[in-house]
Amino acid sequence: MQVALVGLGVMGKNLALNLIEQGMTLVAYDKNPDAGAELLSCAQSLGIAERLHIVSDLADMVKRLDTPRSVLLLVPAGELVDKVCQDLIEAGVEKGDIIVDCGNSNYKDGIARKLKYQNKFEFATMGISGGAEGARHGPAMMASGSEGGWERLIPWFEKVAATHNGESCFARVGQSASGHFVKMVHNGIEYALMQLIAEMYQLLRIGTGRTPAQVAEVFKSWSEGPLNSYLLAISSHILSLESDNSEAVVDLIDNKVGAKGTGLWTAQNALELGIAVPSLVAAVQARHLTNTIDTPAAKEMTYAQRATNSVDLDLDELKDAFYFASLLCYRQGLALIKGASRSHQWKVDLDKTLQTWRAGCIIRADYLDDIAKGVEFLDTLEGPANALRKIAGQAIQSGLAFPVLTSTQTYIATLSTPSNGHLVQAQRDYFGEHGIKTHSGESCHLTDLTEIDAKVR
Known part of the structure; x- marks a missing residue:
């Protein structure tokens, strides 16, 4: 099997090595010749360079491929995707060829491109999660569309993707550009879970006076049971790190949080579709609030520092509250995907979507099985639901900020108690x-x- 890959940045390079190791012959291009040279060097060191061909222009790349051609794009979202597509047309791609946008593109751009290029080639979309490590050794791959070109790619992507209990974490989740929508929501859930873990840390660190190392031990104990997840595990590790001066590394890091935009897209699209995902929106706003000093409204958003109160927490209740809040973050994301699927007639399969998240991606967690059981299962969790109520109340009394924790409690309360x-x-x-x-x-x-x-x- 031959495939071409355009874009040899961190993700592109690692995915390329993964593809070659699985037995695929790869023709690779990047406008930066150093990127191609680096990929070739890595392939040589692994003894797999015979299946790699680095080209200096797109025309050469297209000529080297047998028809029908398969081209993967891993270039920055936006205008560059269209430029590469146009360059590929000029280089000779044809109607039977498939070009798959594997970057973090906005799904609306994917819909537009499918129409724009429908008489030129098959344009398909696929979201990839797992970072550089995932791309290299097995990412989560959320593909979409019914293009015929998928049939020749599926067997290879199933090998390249991560696996969970013998099942590949590659799937065509739905029609049109739904793969990029699912990846966008994946990132929105990621925002919420990261912020929720940070709030658990804040409550334990400032609310109860624990050190970062002590909080790391709490998170580690949670990770060794049913709550095991990638984000919780790395958070425990981060909090255990110390500098050469025996200072907690987390205390040396500035409080401003960056973002690439997919979390914001999640919030915007939820509002447009009229689907409430308050935990995901709160996580986006929480990041914005860490950067208030850099906004035009900086002076209007500056307030005097206030003292906080200590709290007496039951760690088992805190664990239950975290578990229940985490489940609700996922459920909000799945509700958004389902709502968008109905609106756009994508026929997204939520079971397939969850399968792609079970390994390789940032939001992988052992309790995805519980999420797959649906709302009916959540309704049986009386103890965790009460724990979330109690912990959210104690958190507010501390005077600290808990945007995702409190938004999640508000979400479930709004849907399960008398409304106003x-x-x-x-x-x-x-x-x-x-x-x-x-x-x-x-x-x-x-x-x-x-x-x-x-x-x-």
Whole structure:
């Protein structure tokens, strides 16, 4: 099997080595000749260079490939993807060829490109998670589309991807550009879980006075049981690290958090689709709040430092609260995927989606089996649900910030306890005559139910 790869950055280089090791013949190109030379050197050191061909231009790359051709793109999202696609057309790709965008592109761009290039070649999308290590040794691969070119690629991607209990973490999750949407939501969940773990750390560190090393031990004990996950494990390791001066490394790191944009896309698309994912949105906003000094509204967002209160936590309750909140973060992401699938008619398979997340990716966790059981299973978790209520209350009393923890508690409370939406409906109708709906389903106005005293206005 021959395949071409355009883009030999960190992800591209590692995926290339993975592909070659699995027996694929690879034709690789990058506009930076040093990137090609580095990949060749790595392949030579591994004894697999005979299946690698580095080319200096796209025309040469296209000529070397047998038809129908398969080309993978791992270039930065945005205009560069379109430029490479246009260059490939000029280089000679044809209608039967498939080009797969494997970068972190916006799914809306994928939809547009499928239409734009439909008479030129088959354009497909695939989200890849796992970072450089995953790309090298087995990533999670979320593909989409029904293009015929997939049939020749699937057997190879199933080998290249990570495996869990003998099953590949590659899947075509749905139609059109749904693979990039699923990867986007994956990253939104990633934001939420990272922030949630940081909040657990904050509560233990400042709320109870534990050292980073002591918090690391708590996280390690959680990781050794059903709560085992990649993010929790690396957080435990990070908190155990010390400098040459025996200082906790985490204390030497600046508080500002960067972002690549996929978390923001998740929040934006959730709002556009009218699907509530408050934990994921709160995580995005939490990152923004760490950078307030760099915003145009910096002065208006600067407040005096305030003292915080210590809390007396039950570690078993904290563990249960973390478990339940984590499940709810995933469920919000899956609800967003399902809602988008209905809206765009993608026919996304949530079971296949979860399978791609079971190994190789950043949000892999042992408790994905519990998430797969659905909302019905979450409804049986009475103890963890009560623990989340209690821990969220204690967290607020500490005076510290817990955006994801409290948003998650608000999410489940809103969906499982009496709502206050009836009053908000009435308010909207009172000042804007937007109308209300009664319990019987009748649409009317407040004035139809009672005579309003106009003096209030």
